Amino acid sequence: MDYLPENNSRYKDVAYWDERYTMEQCYDWLGGFSKFQHILERFVKKEDSILILGCGNSSMSGDMYSAGYHTIANIDYSSVCIRTMSARYSHCPGMTWHQMDVRQLSFPDSSFDVILEKATLDAIMVNEKTPWEVSSQTACSIHQALTEISRCLKPGGRFVSVTFAQPFFRKRLYARTEYKWSIKHQSYGEGFEYFVYVMTKGEKLSPEDAALEKKLLRDTESPPTRITTITNDDKEDFLANIDL
Numbered sequence: 001m002d003y004l005p006e007n008n009s010r011y012k013d014v015a016y017w018d019e020r021y022t023m024e025q026c027y028d029w030l031g032g033f034s035k036f037q038h039i040l041e042r043f044v045k046k047e048d049s050i051l052i053l054g055c056g057n058s059s060m061s062g063d064m065y066s067a068g069y070h071t072i073a074n075i076d077y078s079s080v081c082i083r084t085m086s087a088r089y090s091h092c093p094g095m096t097w098h099q100m101d102v103r104q105l106s107f108p109d110s111s112f113d114v115i116l117e118k119a120t121l122d123a124i125m126v127n128e129k130t131p132w133e134v135s136s137q138t139a140c141s142i143h144q145a146l147t148e149i150s151r152c153l154k155p156g157g158r159f160v161s162v163t164f165a166q167p168f169f170r171k172r173l174y175a176r177t178e179y180k181w182s183i184k185h186q187s188y189g190e191g192f193e194y195f196v197y198v199m200t201k202g203e204k205l206s207p208e209d210a211a212l213e214k215k216l217l218r219d220t221e222s223p224p225t226r227i228t229t230i231t232n233d234d235k236e237d238f239l240a241n242i243d244l
Contacts, residue, residue, distance in 0.1 A: 017056075017078040026057050029119035030162055033063035036188045039196045040116075043158050044069070048113035051152065053102045053145075054120030056081060065092050073112070075100040103144040110154045118162040121145065121173075131169040142173055150179045150201060159199040166195065172216060174199060175209040183209055 033040075044050065046068040052061055055074035065072060073096045076082055086097040100106060102120060124141050128134055134142075149159050159181065163170060167185055174183050174197060182203035187193050205213065 014077055017076075018080040021057055021078055021080040021084060024057060026059055028058045028060065029056075029122075030164065030194050031189070033060045033067070036162060036194070036196055037067065039186050039188060040160065043160065043198050044114050044116075047071070049073075049111070050114045050116060051075070051107070051112045053115065053117040053149075054123065055085065055097075057085065058118070060118065061085075061095065062089055062092070065089070065095055070094040072096070073098065073107075075102070075105075077101050103141060103148060105148045105152055107152050109151055110157075111152045113154055113157050114160060115149050115153055115157070116160045116162075119164075121161065122163050122165065131165065134173075139173075146174070146176075146179055150181065153181075153201040155202045157201045159197075159201070161197040161199070162194065163197070164192070164194050167197075170195065170197060171209060171212060175205055175213045175216075177205060177210070177213060182206065 048069070049071045050064070050069060050073070052072060052074045055061055055076050056078075061072055061074050070092075071094050074082075074085065075098045076085075077099065079099050082097045082099045089095050089097075098106075102117075102124075121142060124145070125134070125138055128138055153159060161170070161174070171183060171185075174181075179199070179201075181199040181201045182205060183197060183199050185195055185197045187195050204210075
């Protein structure tokens with residue numbers, strides 16, 4: 001895998017991505033659209049209005065367009081990415097491109113039927129040494145993003161999150177009553193398992209997920225239990241193991 005940063009923290013630096021996108025033609029984190037298309041088709045209709053977060057130079061938007069999804073807005077915080085991708089797919093009516101931060105979306109409330117992200121939230125968490133203890137700064141960034149995602153979803157809309165994070169860790173971020181959604185998940189991949197979380201706005205958390213939220217709230221009111229884990233050096237690439 002080319003274009004690896006000197007350290008993981010650079011994944012959060014827009015200058016790194018701007019430079020990378022000037023050299024790299026295409027890269028699909030967690031595999032291409034075909035790897036999880038069979039799952040997505042159960043939750044996303046061809047006529048849905050779709051927002052893709054952190055689109056990067058992935059072929060996913062183009063592959064989805066070819067599969068019949070023709071109303072797709074794409075955002076990325078790299079102006080180089082948006083300029084390049086807009087030119088690449090200028091022949092696709094209904095496909096739009098916007099430079100934007102996932103934590104501060106400029107779309108009106110209830111704008112989309114589906115909001116989709118693939119490894120974008122993972123990239124926000126690159127500085128975390130262990131999934132057991134997420135820093136307050138990263139937790140705040142994730143909460144800002146999820147709040148904006150919920151706001152921009154139509155009633156009954158679905159937030160689809162594709163990640164290498166296992167349910168035990170990722171549900172701890174998604175299971176919050178204030179987001180006003182339910183959570184389901186499926187997986188794909190051979191050898192290394194990846195997860196597709198589907199949050200449906202307007203549905204309540206399951207009893208299991210509601211209990212998880214209550215437990216996490218209780219835990220924040222008491223001193224945390226230290227858990228000894230083996231952490232990776234910052235120079236070991238955080239995202240290198242998520243390619244199919």
